[in-house]
Amino acid sequence: MGVTAPGPDSRGSTAVQPLSSARRPCATLGGEMVEHRPPSSRLLAPIALGPLRLANRLVKAAQRLGYADPDGAVNDRVVAAYEALARGGVGLIAIGRCACDTPTAGPAGGLRLDDDAYLPGMRRLAEAIHAHDVPVVAQLDHVLAEPFDALAPARLEQLVERFAAAARRAGKAGLDGVELRALPDGVLHASLCAAHNRRQDAWGGDADGRARLATEVVRAVRAALGPEAAVGVKLVAAERGHVDARARDEAIDLARRLEAAGASYLLVSAGGYGVHAGAAWPELPRYPAPPAGDRAYAARLPRAAVLPAAEAIRTAVSLPVGVVGHLDLAAAEAALAKDRVDFVALGRPLLADPELPSKLAAGRAERIRPCVRCNLCLHAAVIREPVRCRMNARLGAEAELVYAPAERAKHVMVVGAGPAGLEAARVAALRGHHVMLYDKAPGLGGLMPMAALIKGEATDDIAGALDYYARELDRLGVEVHLAREVDVELVELLAPDAVVLATGGVPRLPGVAGIERAHVTSTADLHAHAARYLHLLGSRMMRKLSKLYVPVGKRVAILGGDLVGLELAEFFISRGREVTVVGEAPELGAGMPRPWRDRLVPWLSARGCACYAGATCREVTEAGVLFDSAEGEPHSVDADTVLVVAQRRENPALVSAIAPLVPEVRRVGEAAGGLDPSIMGAIHSGARVGARL
Numbered sequence: 001m002g003v004t005a006p007g008p009d010s011r012g013s014t015a016v017q018p019l020s021s022a023r024r025p026c027a028t029l030g031g032e033m034v035e036h037r038p039p040s041s042r043l044l045a046p047i048a049l050g051p052l053r054l055a056n057r058l059v060k061a062a063q064r065l066g067y068a069d070p071d072g073a074v075n076d077r078v079v080a081a082y083e084a085l086a087r088g089g090v091g092l093i094a095i096g097r098c099a100c101d102t103p104t105a106g107p108a109g110g111l112r113l114d115d116d117a118y119l120p121g122m123r124r125l126a127e128a129i130h131a132h133d134v135p136v137v138a139q140l141d142h143v144l145a146e147p148f149d150a151l152a153p154a155r156l157e158q159l160v161e162r163f164a165a166a167a168r169r170a171g172k173a174g175l176d177g178v179e180l181r182a183l184p185d186g187v188l189h190a191s192l193c194a195a196h197n198r199r200q201d202a203w204g205g206d207a208d209g210r211a212r213l214a215t216e217v218v219r220a221v222r223a224a225l226g227p228e229a230a231v232g233v234k235l236v237a238a239e240r241g242h243v244d245a246r247a248r249d250e251a252i253d254l255a256r257r258l259e260a261a262g263a264s265y266l267l268v269s270a271g272g273y274g275v276h277a278g279a280a281w282p283e284l285p286r287y288p289a290p291p292a293g294d295r296a297y298a299a300r301l302p303r304a305a306v307l308p309a310a311e312a313i314r315t316a317v318s319l320p321v322g323v324v325g326h327l328d329l330a331a332a333e334a335a336l337a338k339d340r341v342d343f344v345a346l347g348r349p350l351l352a353d354p355e356l357p358s359k360l361a362a363g364r365a366e367r368i369r370p371c372v373r374c375n376l377c378l379h380a381a382v383i384r385e386p387v388r389c390r391m392n393a394r395l396g397a398e399a400e401l402v403y404a405p406a407e408r409a410k411h412v413m414v415v416g417a418g419p420a421g422l423e424a425a426r427v428a429a430l431r432g433h434h435v436m437l438y439d440k441a442p443g444l445g446g447l448m449p450m451a452a453l454i455k456g457e458a459t460d461d462i463a464g465a466l467d468y469y470a471r472e473l474d475r476l477g478v479e480v481h482l483a484r485e486v487d488v489e490l491v492e493l494l495a496p497d498a499v500v501l502a503t504g505g506v507p508r509l510p511g512v513a514g515i516e517r518a519h520v521t522s523t524a525d526l527h528a529h530a531a532r533y534l535h536l537l538g539s540r541m542m543r544k545l546s547k548l549y550v551p552v553g554k555r556v557a558i559l560g561g562d563l564v565g566l567e568l569a570e571f572f573i574s575r576g577r578e579v580t581v582v583g584e585a586p587e588l589g590a591g592m593p594r595p596w597r598d599r600l601v602p603w604l605s606a607r608g609c610a611c612y613a614g615a616t617c618r619e620v621t622e623a624g625v626l627f628d629s630a631e632g633e634p635h636s637v638d639a640d641t642v643l644v645v646a647q648r649r650e651n652p653a654l655v656s657a658i659a660p661l662v663p664e665v666r667r668v669g670e671a672a673g674g675l676d677p678s679i680m681g682a683i684h685s686g687a688r689v690g691a692r693l
């Protein structure tokens, strides 16, 4: 593996250096091979991280994907996911955190390097990544189950040796080095933080003591791996949210110590306490509104919140310093162009599109599938489930969901331009089919524009997803027919080889007494009411106008406590309504990323919005709603408007009419009675059908 050749200056000169032809990533876009243009981007300039020579400055930030075997071993799914990233041409891959001691939180798809038994799997993973000429490091971590202060000195010495042993295994497996994770919930971060480390022995007490574990680990790992391997450290710079949070000066001092101990690179991430703990997600403190008393900070957070701290660290050390956290390509490019950092790491954007680097190198940035910041991947990681990406159905399913060129190009009619239909049309066209997409609505997206109106853009860039589909369908030559209802006559006339029904489900109201009353409305009614204006004015303008008018009374009872119910509650409260949520499911906010739900529920409650989970609605009366709480207590709530979050059921009418006319009829999304009515469920369902046509 030729990744240790002497390379360019580790800081990189300001002039962009072309990639050697051997290292230029090769892009396969829409089935066609794209010619490479000479890169003119700082992101695409090579860089040396210690002994490693990277073809470009885009690093895959370590992310726990949760695909490993229950015992923590590498399997086919892990290899396929990382191979897709390597094929996409990223400069360096950091494999999501690998336990270097017996994991404390039990098996949940995390990787391990705490035993030689994991060597064969890691070797296979390294070979798969190296086959694409991409260097790879394993991120090492030990998650603490106990307070740091409770660890005996002998245990700390043992942990130093555990990190070194895991690094030795990484080297034996053929990896190019390791990255030490010094972030919240890990032992290295705890030892470095005065907020966690209150010890008065040699492992705490002052800056020397607190830095001891991290510097000893770097030294031991360096000794285990030798000079030819990279030893990176991912650390938190300036923290917020605690009186003992690490200040920037302390982070600079730490960076100097890590450099002296033998680190090859530093990757600076955000972090902190309380609402700032997830500061790599600067949208979180602002959701659904900035915290009282900290409005200025939350409102001021730039897209790359941690960049100033990374820049300050970079000026104090001579090793390469990178930054990670909520960067888009423009922010990353600007940070490099202004020499604020040496490289950038991307997490979610590379999950959404592993081919991002090769598309960039091919001068095809507009083809990059955007990460829309829905944070469903984060939610999966938080609840320790395998990570899925809303926008990239192939993530974690690379082996079984393959978009192979179609054996025979068919005429495919896709009915319904919601997320399922859009993705089915995109994938079918990508594979070489002639695709016609129909929708009776005048715009693309089905319910997506309505969702964008309710959610806004701060936490979910639904408009960005729609822009992507519009661009891709245009590029792939999909014929789009809007404001055109499909009937049997049209199908007979066009005589397609295949029809994909993506018409969405039929709204179904609960069978509750009084549900037909005049003051009952549903999410489907709201959508019907808003659809035409949404198309004419767009969701952003409609959101502004909704501050002046919404078609509900002063007091609103929402029947439905899932993601949609809670987001509607936030929307109407922010527009001066008094809201009560009555949900049947045992938990509130189903389908919502947990960190967001954990902020929204208290926000609603602080505004007098009672939210009932596990409730049974008994009757809608003239005055409001009668229901039983989860404990069986009878309740009533007064409401001028009762808003039902309409469940949807399969729509069998069109399929039975069309089936005799067309050789191949397939249903996707809710039209197929899919279990997952979310945008992600719809997109993934569309991808699977598009791949099978």
Ligand SMILES: Cc1cc2nc3c(=O)[nH]c(=O)nc-3n(C[C@H](O)[C@H](O)[C@H](O)COP(=O)(O)O)c2cc1C
Binding pocket: 061, 062, 063, 064, 065, 096, 097, 139, 181, 183, 234, 269, 280, 281, 324, 325, 326, 327, 345, 346, 347, 348, 349, 377, 378, 381, 387
């Ligand atoms: C699903 C998921 C899993 C993650 N797992 C890890 C991990 O194992 N180690 C780590 O250092 N950071 C982890 N992170 C944080 C990312 O590496 C990255 O710092 C964060 O996502 C911000 O970067 P981004 O905005 O480019 O995604 C994870 C993030 C996500 C969303």
Ligand code: SF4
Binding pocket: 348, 349, 351, 352, 370, 371, 372, 373, 374, 375, 376, 377, 378, 388, 389, 390, 391, 392
């Ligand atoms: S799940 Fe959402 S936030 Fe995560 S990578 Fe995909 S689009 Fe981005």
